[in-house]
Amino acid sequence: MIPVEQILHPDWVLPIEPAGEVLTGHSIAIDQGRIAAIEPRQALESRHQAAAVKELPGQVIMPGLINAHTHAAMTLLRGYADDLPLMTWLESHIWPAEQAHVGEAFVRDGSALAVLEMLRGGITCFNDMYFFPETTAAVAAEAGMRATVGMILIDFPTPYASGPEAYFEKGEALHAQWANDPLIDTTMAPHAPYTVSEPHLVRAAELAERHGRRLHMHIHETLGEIDASVEKTGSRPLMRLDALGLVGPQLLAVHMTHLDERERDRISATGAHVIHCPEANLKLASGICPIADLAARGVGLALGTDGAASNNNLDILGEMRTAAMLAKGASLDATALPAHQALEIATLGGARAIGRDQEIGSLVVGKAADLVSLDLNTPEADPLHDVASQVVYACGREAVRDVWIAGRHVLKAREPVTLDVPAIRARAAEWRDKLQR
Amino acid sequence: MIPVEQILHPDWVLPIEPAGEVLTGHSIAIDQGRIAAIEPRQALESRHQAAAVKELPGQVIMPGLINAHTHAAMTLLRGYADDLPLMTWLESHIWPAEQAHVGEAFVRDGSALAVLEMLRGGITCFNDMYFFPETTAAVAAEAGMRATVGMILIDFPTPYASGPEAYFEKGEALHAQWANDPLIDTTMAPHAPYTVSEPHLVRAAELAERHGRRLHMHIHETLGEIDASVEKTGSRPLMRLDALGLVGPQLLAVHMTHLDERERDRISATGAHVIHCPEANLKLASGICPIADLAARGVGLALGTDGAASNNNLDILGEMRTAAMLAKGASLDATALPAHQALEIATLGGARAIGRDQEIGSLVVGKAADLVSLDLNTPEADPLHDVASQVVYACGREAVRDVWIAGRHVLKAREPVTLDVPAIRARAAEWRDKLQR
The missing domain is CATH 2.30.40.10 (Urease, subunit C, domain 1)
Structure with a gap:
């Protein structure tokens, strides 16, 4: 025996x-x-x-389900501002709230609430992009949850870092801290081609290559972002990244709601991964990622919830259902993304995207x-x-x-074993009061 | 006091x-x-x-939520055939299963399972269209649930009725049986313009008018149905119904996924109600009802799940969420169908559609x-x-x-009070075995 x-x-x-x-x-x-x-x-x-x-x-x-794109700490902004145009939502609500409140405590408490919600929803690993990623990593590790956290990079200063050099410095420390951890992995996570200048994008990509890490980035979330890039540079964002050598198997391209024929070819040819966030894309009226077509071209697909401020939950089972229905509705083909394929992108697809499929994603x-x-x-x-x-x-x-x-039994009959649920919820309520003031 | x-x-x-x-x-x-x-x-x-x-x-x-379009008994076919093109799904799976199995027992057991699921999901009233409607009505009434059941009408014979005369006869009996019931109401429910000939549609409409009842019908579910009508008659289905005098405030037009400018004008001008079934329309790749535009034109909107064979649940909270997100995504306007309006169409909108808003739909x-x-x-x-x-x-x-x-407390801490849950579930399992044979 x-x-x-x-x-x-x-x-x-x-x-x-x-x-x-x-x-x-x-x-x-x-x-x-x-x-x-x-x-x-x-x-x-x-x-x-x-x-x-x-x-x-x-x-x-x-x-376990894999949430391949999230801003875990934004759970504290769930329902804070809804039903608004994207730029009003960001500029008048989300960014001011973040500017005023985001710090280590916010990220700790928001990440803990996110981990609680995700564990209860069957998510065992998430791929995060947010400020204070070392805090999110610590919260996940303490909860016994698997996470891949990104070195956030954005051209302007935030409460997290005073400027590009500070982001890179903190990012290097993040990678060093979690190298070889059994649960926590890292990525380079430049926010988007329109918020990070080309020299910094290239530097982030070089770092990713040196560390053998993914490059996790919002790309083609909205038409407006594409139009602005064309106006400013003559190129669409993905083609600009491609010219910089950034489109390859290490790229986790999140959203991708607007893709022309050439772009679909390039994604397929280069082995870049597409992270589909169907509910956030619908709710913010960004567009619909053509995953039925991408799947037919053999593109690696994964599912993300995005942050709870734009969704408003961290529910990959729900995203899977929405993705399966929306793929059919958007392609007018009822055979698109059948049940087993939907299950695969919510698990193994996510694992492949974040480069952890040797370890997780299938039984x-x-x-x-x-x-x-x-x-x-x-x-x-x-x-x-x-x-x-x-x-x-x-x-x-x-x-x-x-x-x-x-192998650790972290949720038993819906009760989390590794989390202090009343304390997490009490802190969420305190943040509500602070944010509402 | x-x-x-x-x-x-x-x-x-x-x-x-x-x-x-x-x-x-x-x-x-x-x-x-x-x-x-x-x-x-x-x-x-x-x-x-x-x-x-x-x-x-x-x-x-x-x-209580109102499910404004359902085929309750089809709950027994939940997951029976998925991810198939609409006509293969219907012709090779659903219709043969119905032909072989649908009878009073099937409708009784399927309706009971539907009532159980709907009560647990906060639905207090449903508007049904299926064979043996008198059985569905009896199941709902016995459970203390509110329902509006339709006199089904279709040109071909089924296990329920040998032909049009039989449908009308049974329908008249249905109306007579449930006239003045506190919980159960009735409609005329001709299946669709492509399955019911014009003389029968007109007769059903006359009956509806005589009894002061709604006319509940699938209209413009698919492009194929519209194209076939144009080829056969030179007109799109809604315009054909309009020419017959059937488009008015008594009409519950279900699906309406493809509507041109003139049709939107007519719906708005006549006061017809549109029943939106977002998830079934996505899953069967039928199209997307333009509810943001219809709402802006003042059209009365309600939500339906459709049958569980094409959805696969009877969850109006879920449909409300999908409707709110999809309205934004499809109209590329993040302010479309805000939360309060979504809540309204899931409740008062449904009550108005089925003509029961004097009684239910708001507090x-x-x-x-x-x-x-x-x-x-x-x-x-x-x-x-x-x-x-x-x-x-x-x-x-x-x-x-x-x-x-x-006023009757029918679900207590998620436990149904008026239903024999183990018996309902055991019968569902028996039907699974029969259907799988």
């Missing part, structure tokens, strides 16, 4: 690899934070002995045990004709029951 | 009328199934004495006490900057805690 730490007995497993598979009556053995076996129950039980055994009747286990022996269980034993999932369809189209994130990250 | 049956003390009330109002610290008195008072807590308590008093800390009360003294409470005391609604925004953009239907219909 092989000794393992835990054995889980769900009714179904959606391993994501091989694609489209639904395993019935399979169990999962976990040891030292990794998946030790996925086999039919009897076979697995006959060869493994576990210290802890958990029955999960009516539940499906799948890889394969040897990968980290980042797992989520969903309860399909509810009227909302009745009758259970199709496990994958029910997860994508019928369930909400309230179906999430348990979450494991690197 | 005025004796009343119940007093509820939520933290907030969204009365919908007056528009945009959020009441803080108000209480609601209920008597004989109606709203007896909505006043600041102290004022209300000083004048009313109740047999039952309920504290609802952290909760908001709003009018006004004298109206029926159809109420839903949502729990905003959750991390997902933190920090509570804006009650309406949080309900529309941040919450899912799992926030629904309690539901009252005509």
